[in-house]
Amino acid sequence: MAPPIFTVHSLKHAYAKETVLEIEHLTVQPASIVGLIGPNGSGKSTLLRLLGLIEKPTQGTIHFNGRPVEPFSDEARFQITLLPQEPFLVRRNVFRNVSFGLKLKGNTKDTAKRVDEALALVGLSGDAFRRRPWYALSGGEAQRVALAARLALNPKVLLMDEPTASVDAGSAQLIKEVSLRVRRELGTTLIIASHDWQWLNEICDEILHLFNGRIFGTGRETIVFGPWQNMGSGKWGKMLSDGQRLIVPVPPHQAAAAVISVLSFDEGDTSVRKEDVGLSGTVSRLSLEKKTGHIFATILAGGLPFTIRLNPEQHGKHTILPGKTLNIRYRLDQVKWI
Amino acid sequence: MHFLLEGFFQAFQLLLSGDAETYSAVLATVTVSGYSMGCSLLIGIPLGFCLGYFDFRYKKPIRTVTDTLMALPTVFIGLLVYAFLTHRGPLGNMGLLFTLPGIAIGQTILALPIVVGLSATAVEGMDRKLRITILSLGANRRQLFLNSLWEARHAILAGAVAAYGRVMTEVGISMMVGGNIKWHTRTITTAIALETNKGQFGMGVALGLVLLAIAFFVNLSVSFLRRRA
Numbered sequence: 171m172a173p174p175i176f177t178v179h180s181l182k183h184a185y186a187k188e189t190v191l192e193i194e195h196l197t198v199q200p201a202s203i204v205g206l207i208g209p210n211g212s213g214k215s216t217l218l219r220l221l222g223l224i225e226k227p228t229q230g231t232i233h234f235n236g237r238p239v240e241p242f243s244d245e246a247r248f249q250i251t252l253l254p255q256e257p258f259l260v261r262r263n264v265f266r267n268v269s270f271g272l273k274l275k276g277n278t279k280d281t282a283k284r285v286d287e288a289l290a291l292v293g294l295s296g297d298a299f300r301r302r303p304w305y306a307l308s309g310g311e312a313q314r315v316a317l318a319a320r321l322a323l324n325p326k327v328l329l330m331d332e333p334t335a336s337v338d339a340g341s342a343q344l345i346k347e348v349s350l351r352v353r354r355e356l357g358t359t360l361i362i363a364s365h366d367w368q369w370l371n372e373i374c375d376e377i378l379h380l381f382n383g384r385i386f387g388t389g390r391e392t393i394v395f396g397p398w399q400n401m402g403s404g405k406w407g408k409m410l411s412d413g414q415r416l417i418v419p420v421p422p423h424q425a426a427a428a429v430i431s432v433l434s435f436d437e438g439d440t441s442v443r444k445e446d447v448g449l450s451g452t453v454s455r456l457s458l459e460k461k462t463g464h465i466f467a468t469i470l471a472g473g474l475p476f477t478i479r480l481n482p483e484q485h486g487k488h489t490i491l492p493g494k495t496l497n498i499r500y501r502l503d504q505v506k507w508i
Numbered sequence: 509m510h511f512l513l514e515g516f517f518q519a520f521q522l523l524l525s526g527d528a529e530t531y532s533a534v535l536a537t538v539t540v541s542g543y544s545m546g547c548s549l550l551i552g553i554p555l556g557f558c559l560g561y562f563d564f565r566y567k568k569p570i571r572t573v574t575d576t577l578m579a580l581p582t583v584f585i586g587l588l589v590y591a592f593l594t595h596r597g598p599l600g601n602m603g604l605l606f607t608l609p610g611i612a613i614g615q616t617i618l619a620l621p622i623v624v625g626l627s628a629t630a631v632e633g634m635d636r637k638l639r640i641t642i643l644s645l646g647a648n649r650r651q652l653f654l655n656s657l658w659e660a661r662h663a664i665l666a667g668a669v670a671a672y673g674r675v676m677t678e679v680g681i682s683m684m685v686g687g688n689i690k691w692h693t694r695t696i697t698t699a700i701a702l703e704t705n706k707g708q709f710g711m712g713v714a715l716g717l718v719l720l721a722i723a724f725f726v727n728l729s730v731s732f733l734r735r736r737a
Contacts, residue, residue: 224639242648270645
């Protein structure tokens with residue numbers, strides 16, 4: 171296995187003395203696509219800004235290609251680039267926006283050609299867009315121009331913060347295709363933060379789930395917030411909106427959040443144990459894990475989304491389709507608290 | 509009102525005939541304001557950028573002091589500079605009292621807080637996303653500074669014009685530090701004050717018109733630069 175492109179050690183970042191990110195250890199392999207998922211304020215954007223060397227971590231180190239780096243490090247400038255959530259274009263035309271980084275790099279050879287190539291990558295015609303001023307672009311076009319400005323640099327690492335948050339389905343598809351293409355053709359490593367687990371799942375090799383500034387899973391877990399009630403007979407839990415009871419182990423405190431990973435659905439599943447906790451829900455969405463051919467089924471139970479991973483045989487055998495009611499199960503001893 | 513109309517008529521005569529005394533005051537004003545604006549922009553823009561851009565300890569008190577200094581009375585600056593440049597003062601041996609560079613020092617003190625304060629406001633008003641964009645495209649420190657400054661140029665220019673307006677129209681410093689010496693340190697504003705005292709409205713109005721013309725020319729240039737940018 172190639173040495174990691176990013177190695178993060180004991181990373182801690184705080185704003186106004188409040189810790190917003192804490193990662194003990196993280197490695198990212200070169201030419202991989204890593205997804206970051208988590209609710210607002212979970213630390214996704216902060217992690218991207220630190221990896222993008224926009225900010226210096228309060229504590230800890232980031233190694234890029236084996237060397238410690240920080241903002242303005244010559245080892246990483248022009249090799250790592252970040253596409254922020256809200257694209258910002260300087261008050262110039264598309265050509266000057268896309269060539270902005272090339273100019274900073276001092277690379278002015280074949281600028282016109284490289285700008286056109288970058289625009290073509292994001293599905294924009296150079297002839298139609300090159301001279302267009304920044305204010306004459308739609309939100310989706312501005313996002314693509316901002317992406318083209320990053321791609322023109324041929325970066326080793328492309329970090330994208332919510333790239334599909336404010337674009338239509340077509341643009342989201344295009345960003346997905348571009349991501350896969352730059353990884354394939356240029357060997358670029360991509361780290362993408364998004365709320366769209368399904369979209370991430372379609373392109374990522376690995377998904378990291380962030381919550382309260384910590385990485386704790388793969389994004390398939392369901393986070394259920396307190397307050398928790400003592401249900402009697404030593405059981406704790408909460409009533410869901412459809413009247414079902416969600417049982418959890420004894421919470422560390424009333425406001426703790428429970429991380430629940432669904433193991434299975436009990437339709438002929440032999441691994442189901444009597445002590446597993448069951449919930450009934452409706453299949454709301456299916457998505458394909460491209461790398462393995464597994465199917466992810468999202469089941470809504472009492473308003474909470476739970477995800478199960480099915481192999482192709484299981485899926486074929488049980489004909490799981492959206493709208494079908496399933497009994498899902500999770501293990502009480504595997505519920506984690508955060 | 510009659511004397512005012514006469515003054516306007518006389519003013520055009522003085523300007524069109526190239527009256528040496530009038531043009532001497534104009535030249536002194538342009539020279540001294542050129543020096544003082546050059547110095548205050550050179551020092552003030554980087555200082556204003558740092559004050560607006562970076563977060564550091566005592567930033568707020570420094571900002572408050574800067575904002576207060578923006579309203580410094582010109583006679584007070586004149587008094588201070590005079591005290592420093594007079595023969596008994598700490599810089600007396602430099603021989604700057606009653607000279608144009610002496611006035612320029614006072615006017616720099618007048619313009620500097622305005623340039624610093626308004627540049628800091630311009631930089632603070634910049635979109636935070638601009639910094640992330642410039643950094644994410646690989647800028648080093650110098651490029652970050654220059655590109656951020658370039659994006660805030662219109663607001664900084666507006667600050668510079670405001671400072672120039674203050675410098676051009678002040679009387680206190682020029683009078684106290686310059687001494688209003690004919691052919692030497694007499695500026696437009698000190699000449700207007702003197703001529704008005706003498707009851708010579710013609711020259712006063714003529715010089716007032718020149719001041720207006722300079723202000724118009726400066727604003728026209730700024731508008732032109734804005735349109736081109």
